[in-house]
Amino acid sequence: MNATTRAKRNYTSYMTPLQFLGNFTEALNGPNIYMKRDDLSGLTAGGNKTRKLEYIMADAIEQGADTIITCGATQSNHCRLALAAAVKEGLKCSLVLEEVISNSYHPEANGNILLYHLLGADITVVPKGTNMQEEMEKAAEKVRTQGGRPYVIPLGGSNVLGGLGYVKCAHEIIQQTEEMGVNLDAIVVASGSGATHAGLLAGLVQSRRPIPVIGISVSRNSEDAEGIVRGLAEGILEELVVPKSLSDRSVQCLDDYVGDGYAIPTSSALECIRLLAKTEGILLDPVYTGKVMAGLVGLIKEKVFNKGDNILFIHTGGLPSVFGSASILIGSGKSDGRDSK
CATH class of the missing domain: 3.40.50.1100 (Rossmann fold)
Structure with missing residues (x-):
């Protein structure tokens, strides 16, 4: 089926x-x-985000996107996988990370943060309570002003x-x-x-x-x-x-x-x-x-x-x-x- x-x-x-x-x-x-x-x-x-991204990334490609923008917390599994999918498709990726727990983002940290850097994400860190949709829209507008074509993926895909x-x-x-x-x-x-x-x-x-x-x-x-x-x-x-x-x-x-x-x-x-x-x-x-x-x-x-x-x-x-x-x-x-x- x-x-x-x-x-x-x-x-x-x-x-x-x-x-x-x-x-x-x-x-x-x-x-x-x-x-x-x-x-x-x-x-x-x-x-689990891998299954979601199979359909979401296909839509991004159909729309001619060259940059993926998404959000999550500092050790976000979703952000890691969206970034990996972008790398596989030859697209850029911008991550907006929320410090749900204060001072939880450390550039030298292990886990997903390490993988963000290895995979080459553009990272913006914001404090807890930030309007994440607004922050992603700001990132998207920045891409547009530089001549790019952003595609915004919601929290968790x-x-x-x-x-x-x-x-x-x-x-x-x-x-x-x-x-x-x-x-x-x-x-x-x-x-x-x-x-x-x-x-x-x-x-x-x-x-x-x-x-x-x-x-x-x-x-x-x-x-x-x-x-x-x-x-x-x-x-x-x-x-x-x-x-x-x-x-x-x-x-x-x-x-x-x-x-x-x-x-x-x-x-x-x-x-x-x-x-x-x-x-x-x-x-x-x-x-x-x-x-x-x-x-x-x-x-x-x-x-x-x-x-x-x-x-x-x-x-x-x-x-x-x-x-x-x-x-x-x-x-x-x-x-x-x-x-x-």
Whole structure:
């Protein structure tokens, strides 16, 4: 099944693996836990934004852009991958980075910041609370005055075009689980800027597969997160020419695992990161996937999921930001301000 007739680039020439986590399942004595390894997607160090950028970059190229402009926090996975896509397409890239945590940008830092410099980004750093859309428009106007053709990508690549990448992911999941003979009882995914969650929902609706998708919010309260996801999912379904059929209960975003706020690690997330590393050799990050796994484990403890259920965890990547978080993972246990968005 095709997700759309829209043009797309091909940054991942394979289906990302879908794996059973036997050791992790045994350690939790819970349901059967599977993982969709979108951390192994294409572009520099992979992640969920790669799927979004396949459609977004195709649109930029069709519009004749020569410069990509986008934004995120100082250790932004999205910025890293948008920059990598721009490099691959022979385009320039300008990043507007928000210090969500004060003094979190250091030019000599590890993680995504190191990769920005290696890949050759033009970087503007702004303080927390800055209107990022306005800052990107300023950067775009600067490009225009120099005779260039800018293309602005929203935070997280979260628009209808970006969401189409996760319609395709939903189709992959259906094919892979059918081949494995596995019937999923639920999918658990990060709810941040919203398009990953929304695209999965839309893809399952299009495919007439009523698998519950539970979003674990990493930044917003449930009401706001659900509103963003619903709006994007409806826009994606309209793009796909699929009748809007999202019930009131279709969109679920839990805010119980945000902790003290975005990019501030929780003890439960750090415990999950360590447990998965020691049982499966798979790395999560403290901003996104660690909190999402803490949400999955919390739901198991609350008996929302039962032994024998088949639960799929979407690994959205974030490996480079792990290397910018050493002090909280193996050091002092306190945040060093290395955030990602």
